[in-house]
Amino acid sequence: MRFGVTGTNWITDTFIEAALAADHAEVTAVCSRKEETARTYAEKHQLPHTYTSLEEMCDSGEIDAVYLATPNAVHHEQVLTCLSKGIPVLCEKPLTATKALAEKCIAASNEHQVLLMEAMKSTVMPNFRRVKELLSEIGTIRQVRFQYGQYSSRYDKFKAGEILNAFKPDLANGSLMDLGVYTLYPIISLFGAPERIQSDSTLLHTGVDGQGAVLLSYEGMTVTASYSKIADSFLPSEISGENGAIHIDHISSPGKITLMTREGTTDQSVAQDKPSMAYEIEEFIKTAKEGNIESSINTHEMSLKTVELMEQIRKQQGIVYPIDSL
Template sequence: MRFGVVGTNWITDTFIEGAGAADHASVTAVCSRKKETALSYAEKHQLSYTYTSLEEMCEGGEIDAVYLATPNAVHHEQVLTCLEKGIPVLCEKPLTATKALAEKMIEASKTHQVLLMEAMKSTVMPNFQRVKELLPEIGTIRQVRFQYGQYSSRYDKFKAGEILNAFKPDMANGSLMDLGVYTLYPIISLFGPPDAVQSDSTVLHTGVDGQGAVLLSYEGMNVTAGYSKIADSFLPSEIAGEKGAIHIDHISSPGKVTLLTRDGAVDHTTEQTKPSMSYEIEEFIKTAEAGKIESDINTHEISLKTVELMEQIRKQQGIIYPLDRE
């Protein structure tokens, strides 16, 4: 499958690395707003084609699919453009910022019968699949604690008065959208939508959140999610049941899985020989080859319910994006 990439930041670099190690994948084209940027990026990664128009890239006949690594605020319009042109889309997380826009994107996928998949890498990685296999070992699940704290490389500039995209509401950014999604998406994937939601956050002067904490209520089970772009966290995530617990080293990219019981701890890590993004690329290709419009793992429903949950959390915290008016 020949991918065209949209966006030229570090995550696109990581995607190209993942595609190089994935089965049946290659990257042939890049689209950027500026021709100079596209040319420079193509030279850096030895890509054959450059575009400044997404429509032209979709119509050029040089790609089979698009990987979107653009600001959250433009995901929906770019996804719709690709789907209308018959081009499958692997869209970086989060899919979008509002339930209404997510519904439009999913409806377009169904209308045009073209694949749309959210690029949530963690849930398709072998070690997350191992976590799912281990769940019966810990009995009735009572508590879940997923967390992701990573001090943003852009936060020092923010404190110095330079506001980059990571902290701009018009880009639909902030801690919840950029990092919180890594905790909430797998929660929805494993347990479905919660019965009730309570949340708290630290809102920065630009109107986006620097960090947050969420309590999700399920029958007989409490789930907490913590995330921060203004503090690092080094604790594992945990699923705790009546018979034991499962520890996941990094919920955003599970690399080690440990089963802990009253008898001790056992390492259940599955060997992952490829870059983390290779697994989502292979899942996307497998889904496309099967003629499906959604992944069996990263389903449309999980994406929709995650967006809906994050929108509910933002409303509780008074975090408003210009996108909310669309």
């Protein structure tokens, strides 16, 4: 599958590196608003084709799919453009910022019968599948604690008065959208939507959140999710049951899975010999080859439920984006 990419940041670099290791994938084109940026990026990664128009790239005949790594606030527009052109889309998380916009994207996928998949890498990785297999080993699950704290390299500039994209509400950014989604998407994948939601956050002066914490209530089980772009965390995530617990080293990219019971502790990790993003690429290609318009793992419903949950959290925390009115 020949991918065209949009966005020329570090995550696109990582995607291209992963595509080199994935089966049946290659990146052949890049689209950027500025021709100079597109050419420089194409030279960096030895891509044969450059475009300054997404429509032109979709019509070129040089790509089979698009990987979107642009700001969150424009995901929906670009998804709709690609799908209307018959081009499958692997859209970087989160799919979009609101339930209404997510519904439009999913409706377009159904209308045009073209594949749309959210690029949540963790849930298609072998070690996340291993977590699902181990759930029965720990008995009735009572507590879940998922966390992702990573001090942003852009936060120092923010404190110095320079506001970069990561902290701009007009781009639908902030800690919840950038990092919190890595905790919430797997929660929805494992346990479904919660019965009640309570949350709090540290708001920055631009109106986005620097960090946050969420308490999700299920019957007989409490789930906490914490995330931060202004502080690092080095603790694993944990699923605790009446008979034991499962530790996940990095919820955003599960690499080591540990099972802890009263009988002892065992490493339950499985081999992952490819870059983490390679697994989402292979799931996307597999889904396309099967002629399906959604992944059986990262389903449309999963994306919709996660977006809806994050929108509810934002409303509780008073985080408002300009695209909320669309």
